[in-house]
Amino acid sequence: MKIATFNINGIKARAEALPAWLDVAVPDIVLLQEIKSVDEGFPRDLFEDRGYAVETHGQKGFNGVAILSKLPLEDVTRGLPGDDSDEQARWIEATVVGTTAVRLCGLYLPNGNPAPGPKYDYKLAWMTRMQDRAAALLNTEMPVVMAGDYNVIPQAEDAAKPEAWVDDALYRPESRAAFRRIVNLGYTEAFRAREPRPGHYSFWDYQAGAWQRNNGIRIDHMLLSPQAADLLRDVQIDKDVRGGDKPSDHVPVWVDLDA
């Protein structure tokens, strides 16, 4: 079961690049972030024509997450629990049943800049809520995959120029500590578990020739519960997508699970 996460930075703007990648990579599941669309505006046909079931949790203008799946999506829930007043569309869950049932969580964690400030406070509070949800999911003892744009650079080796990020919400100590607290509940960060070396990124800014200079950061992650980690066959970053036509500023990250 090939499961991917991809921050597409606008579904309408990626109407060509996303299907092109799907046709080459042929993932079973894709967790999308930043669809920047309401549910009614999501071009479902593009994906249903390719055999994907589609579930969206959209919002006008920005944010928004979605799931594409070649297997039926069951028990779909929208929104991160813990704050009924939170109207930002950043979390969606569903279950797929292959050889075993897998719980999928697609997430778009708040950016948090400028820090300090109310946006940073929202980011850290959101991460506390996510920690609660992550702990509850562990108690199910299901294979769980929490994948998305975490907007966290976990360690210095996850940035080409870590010194440029020291005061940024993506790299500040509180953000990294909150990320570690979630991982340390018992999750495996799939890419880092298989690739200890530096120099692997999932985002390159549109500005200042960041892609051409390989000035990237690794902020798109896939966290696996112990039951999911036991099924891990492979994990990769599809870096070449960043060099394609009209690309997102993020690239896909995927795992292959024996499920």
Added chain:
DNA sequence: ATGGCTATATGTTATAGA
């Protein structure tokens, strides 16, 4: 670099992103 680019809606400018 005090965001140099991109996307969307609020739309010929503002907001957000990272």
